[in-house]
Amino acid sequence: MKLKIFALLLGVAALFSSCSPPTNSNPTASMEQLLTTYLQSSDSDFAIHYHIGNEFRGTTEMELAGDGSYALASTVTENRQELKFEGKVEPKKVHEIAEEMKVQALWEVTHIRPRPGDGEATARISVAGQGESYVVELWSGEIRKVPAFGAVQEKLLELVRRISEDKILEVGR
Amino acid sequence: MEWKINGTLVILSQLSMKATEQSPLQASAGLDSSFENATPGTSSAPAPAFQLKASGPAIQRIPRSPEATPFEGKIIPWSTPLYERADGGSTRLVDLPKDHPVEVLGGDAWLHCKTQLNSTTYEGFVSHEQIKRETSFTNTTDTGNAYTSDLTMFNETFAITKEVNFIDAGGFGEGGYVRLRNRTISAISTYLDRKYKVKIESPGGPQHGDGIYPITVNVTHNAAAPYSVDLIGGQSGSSFMSTSGGDIYELGQASETSIPDITLAHEGSHMVIGASDEYANASVPGRVLTNDHSLMANYYSQGVAQAEIKARHFGFLVNLVSQWFPGRTISIVQ
Numbered sequence: 001m002k003l004k005i006f007a008l009l010l011g012v013a014a015l016f017s018s019c020s021p022p023t024n025s026n027p028t029a030s031m032e033q034l035l036t037t038y039l040q041s042s043d044s045d046f047a048i049h050y051h052i053g054n055e056f057r058g059t060t061e062m063e064l065a066g067d068g069s070y071a072l073a074s075t076v077t078e079n080r081q082e083l084k085f086e087g088k089v090e091p092k093k094v095h096e097i098a099e100e101m102k103v104q105a106l107w108e109v110t111h112i113r114p115r116p117g118d119g120e121a122t123a124r125i126s127v128a129g130q131g132e133s134y135v136v137e138l139w140s141g142e143i144r145k146v147p148a149f150g151a152v153q154e155k156l157l158e159l160v161r162r163i164s165e166d167k168i169l170e171v172g173r
Numbered sequence: 174m175e176w177k178i179n180g181t182l183v184i185l186s187q188l189s190m191k192a193t194e195q196s197p198l199q200a201s202a203g204l205d206s207s208f209e210n211a212t213p214g215t216s217s218a219p220a221p222a223f224q225l226k227a228s229g230p231a232i233q234r235i236p237r238s239p240e241a242t243p244f245e246g247k248i249i250p251w252s253t254p255l256y257e258r259a260d261g262g263s264t265r266l267v268d269l270p271k272d273h274p275v276e277v278l279g280g281d282a283w284l285h286c287k288t289q290l291n292s293t294t295y296e297g298f299v300s301h302e303q304i305k306r307e308t309s310f311t312n313t314t315d316t317g318n319a320y321t322s323d324l325t326m327f328n329e330t331f332a333i334t335k336e337v338n339f340i341d342a343g344g345f346g347e348g349g350y351v352r353l354r355n356r357t358i359s360a361i362s363t364y365l366d367r368k369y370k371v372k373i374e375s376p377g378g379p380q381h382g383d384g385i386y387p388i389t390v391n392v393t394h395n396a397a398a399p400y401s402v403d404l405i406g407g408q409s410g411s412s413f414m415s416t417s418g419g420d421i422y423e424l425g426q427a428s429e430t431s432i433p434d435i436t437l438a439h440e441g442s443h444m445v446i447g448a449s450d451e452y453a454n455a456s457v458p459g460r461v462l463t464n465d466h467s468l469m470a471n472y473y474s475q476g477v478a479q480a481e482i483k484a485r486h487f488g489f490l491v492n493l494v495s496q497w498f499p500g501r502t503i504s505i506v507q
Contacts, residue, residue, distance in 0.1 A: 055453045056471050057411045057426055076427050080473060115317045117415030118443040122456055140411045141420050169427040173410030 031107035031134035034127055035098050038066065046129040048097060050156045052140065052172060054121045060170040062160060066129070067091055072160060074168040085163050097155045101127070104148035109136045117141055123172065125152060140173055246286070246304040248273045253303040255295055259283030266297045275304065306497075312447025312489055315457055318416045320447040321400075324493055331371050331490065332389045335445045336398035345406030345423065353404050353423050353432075358392050360434040361441035364468060365390035369487050371494055374502040382498060385506065388487055392445060400444065412436060414443035435477055439468055448486045 046066030053059030060074035116139040126135035257264040275286040283298040322335040341350040410422035425432035442448040451463040452471035472480035
């Protein structure tokens with residue numbers, strides 16, 4: 001399973017490297033289709049990737065596979081020391097998050113400003129499966145003005161807090 | 174002082190350059206300064222003269238006989254008369270309100286001015302004590318965000334000012350919004366005000382106007398200001414600034430319980446002097462990274478107590494001041 005997670009991570013990393021400039025690159029209908037397929041079949045060939053932060057504010061990153069396997073790391077902690085977690089949650093949790101993505105039509109999220117502000121972190125949520133991956137991205141200051149992204153992110157942060165037993169303090173802003 | 178630019182250690186006692194050149198530091202650091210309403214100067218134009226006093230309060234006025242005219246001035250008091258002739262006993266053409274812009278064409282003690290008020294153009298004379306010289310400038314950070322502030326030349330200082338509309342975005346306890354607003358203004362002053370000076374020298378021997386002038390930095394709250402910052406109460410988050418405004422979170426970052434003064438000053442340095450961040454950010458690959466306890470770097474790792482604004486952050490003033498003192502050597506000193 002770890003190998004599978006890393007393979008998915010590689011796919012997501014490849015996607016990020018092809019995103020230049022960093023704007024929403026999601027072909028919107030495709031992300032919707034991928035989510036629909038996963039929600040109908042609960043195919044384990046599915047992963048959600050979440051990343052927010054920079055060196056100054058700290059970073060939080062979580063990879064969550066369709067079967068519930070996860071890898072979580074964050075420096076948004078009490079002493080800014082990195083904490084890492086690996087394990088497995090019930091697959092139903094992944095399903096719930098994917099459902100929220102679909103309810104919120106996450107693929108429709110776009111930047112509301114032409115460039116990030118000074119000090120703003122980038123927040124990315126991506127989904128991968130069936131050899132495809134799609135990402136949406138906002139700058140941290142935009143999140144409070146884009147409720148759809150905020151709602152999905154909150155589902156992810158609930159899981160982050162649960163996995164880390166509140167040792168990761170990420171607030172997603 | 175020393176700092177690293179692109180991995181090269183640079184040691185400096187001060188920022189110094191000829192007034193007609195672009196600061197190499199400014200160029201290296203990617204600082205882009207431009208300004209509006211500045212008087213274009215030429216190397217042969219006489220420098221504007223103004224009295225340098227060794228002590229006493231700063232007097233908000235331009236020289237009795239300003240040179241390098243024409244330039245834009247602004248009215249200092251709440252109201253002052255524009256006279257028909259250079260004589261306080263002559264006909265009052267109109268009363269000009271505070272901060273009203275006038276084009277100063279020349280003069281001695283009584284300045285020959287041209288201005289528009291209520292769609293009418295007036296030309297007359299105003300006492301030199303009633304006019305200050307001011308320009309706005311815009312600095313662009315390495316993220317492409319542009320910030321505009323005002324620079325005013327006084328008798329003893331160069332004053333950088335910015336009016337900001339601090340908006341109560343909700344979530345505060347009683348008095349919390351005003352406290353955070355006042356803390357922000359105060360922190361910017363603590364970290365930036367009078368930390369450096371502009372030094373003006375004449376290569377061929379002393380001239381009127383040479384001297385060392387403290388740089389003052391002052392932010393004021395004005396609900397009508399075009400630049401606005403949301404103050405967000407009761408929440409943690411990453412404060413930031415941008416061309417169109419900024420956010421400041423009362424509780425600071427997620428690992429904090431209250432935004433520290435140093436972060437308020439850091440954000441203030443973006444919006445007032447257009448200083449770029451100096452910590453690594455994958456989204457800004459060409460960024461100049463520093464490790465010299467800069468207020469704009471990662472002071473969480475370098476040390477909060479040692480962090481300070483650096484001379485290079487005021488390097489843009491060299492170009493600005495050189496417009497008013499062409500041919501002189503302008504430098505930023507501690």
